[in-house]
Amino acid sequence: MTDGVKLRIGFIPLADATALLVAVDKGFTAAEGLDIELVREVSWSNVRDKLNIGLFDAAHLIAPIAIASSLGLGHIKVPIVAPFGLGVNGNAITVSPALQAQLADAADGNLRDPMVTARALARVVAARKAKGAEPLTFGMTFPFSTHNYHLRFWMAAGGVDPDEDVRLVVLPPPYMVDSLASGHVDAFCVGAPWNSVAVDLGIGHILHFVSEILARATEKLLAVRQRWAEENPDVLSRLVRAHQRAADFVEDVNNRDEVASLLAPANRIGVAPEVIRRTLDGRLKVSPDGTFRNDDHYLLVGRGGAARPDPAQAAWLYAQMVRWGQAPLSREMLAAAKAVCRPDLYDAASGVATAPDPSAPADHIGAFTGPAFDPDDIEAHLAAWTIRRS
């Protein structure tokens, strides 16, 4: 492909970059006349900055960073839009064997139930406080990250204040496993494949798939600058179509071995194909003793309408920013957050109506606790919680 439209796209080596990587490596982008240079990045700050200043035309981006960028939170304000969702769900909470044992002791029910584990965590935290021990430390990937909000949502439900009772620290995903092994953190929330890597090394237990906490959580977006989207509508459509083809390819179980091999090399994700395969299949080893847990909603790459960006999901993420004091509450900001997710651009490019997933929750989120989420009533969402910053 010599005379294709040249595009540079940044990504972080994570399983939910699959649709992007497959779109390029299987030649689906080339078939749309796009000549893509993939750039593997080491930090979300880099991806955000390079997208914002135009060094990248598009990026694999964690959804809350796209929203924060559009709202001008924490950094310069650059409106971002997403015409395609790279992944729904896929995160998990992994704890050290010591914390796993403490939670099991403190639990008054099945550890599969997030309310049971959240309450058990509250007891462990209280016991540590009484002893004068250091607070537990939880790793997550970025201040504006799903991982940050998922951890907070879960532990606050059990009565643990994430700012008062524990420490939440940012760690780059590749450092998570080492940090758990060295005792620098007691637990972390991160995307695939890092939870599985910790379990395989025998130093971590997967406590929860986040899909047990929120039935449906937008994770990564294919993000572009709003201005670029307006100036390049045709290129954008071609990019979306190539991604849709890739997502369909990934979701066909017959192709999974090929996909896992494509993603395994060091310049892509850089882990064993078998680990990627487990992630895509939603069949994860959750304990070093070899226990497996299945969830066909562990990670959705395009299936069940996952590729169609959902403004209600953006509203939920904005509500978390408000709840934890990162953003003020305003109608304008809510509208700007929702405007990041652009199902209209997705529909225009694919030209087909996606069949809704019959198992998708009515309020689009399906949280394990609290009232149904109304994307137009953030106040009601906030009022439902006692632990919050605003």
Next chain:
Amino acid sequence: MDASLKIIIVDENPIRAAILQDGLQEAGHRNVTWIKDTTGLLAHVYAIDPDVILIDLENPSRDVLEQMFQMSRAVKRPIAMFVDQSDSASIQASVDAGVSAYIVGNLQKDRIKTILDLCISRFNAFSRLQDELDRTKSALEERKVIDRARGILMKLRNLTEEEAYALLRKTAMNEKKKIAEVAQSVIMTAEMFK
């Protein structure tokens, strides 16, 4: 001068960090600390309480620094990125060079601009050095490949050193290839006939 300014350099590359440190000291900055190991980076940063933090963009720990923007009891002073909304040329130049700067507190913009410009030029100087080194290395590699191919030709075709080299050069010219590429093919072919 800004001798009192506390500056932290976060860079895993010791040579680049030294180049930058030298530059800052030449410019009169006496209080420059280099952090190589990023384990427990935040605690380190809080202990030093710097006015400026410089970090290379290949460092995954950049995301850790972003946490300092957040409201938190642990932070004494708010940290803001140097570049404001109007200064996109600076951010472009620094990202191109591979360095990022953060300031703590209310530092005057022109003072920090001087430091950032210095970083950008030192980082660029480092990549030029790196390129030169890479070129020298690959030239050495090519030399070795050509020597080996020449040896093979001398043995198989019973040629002198000059004749073997002339054959390689002539083939390269005819095939519009580099001599090293032709030499590589000779070696590969010889391996197959082993």
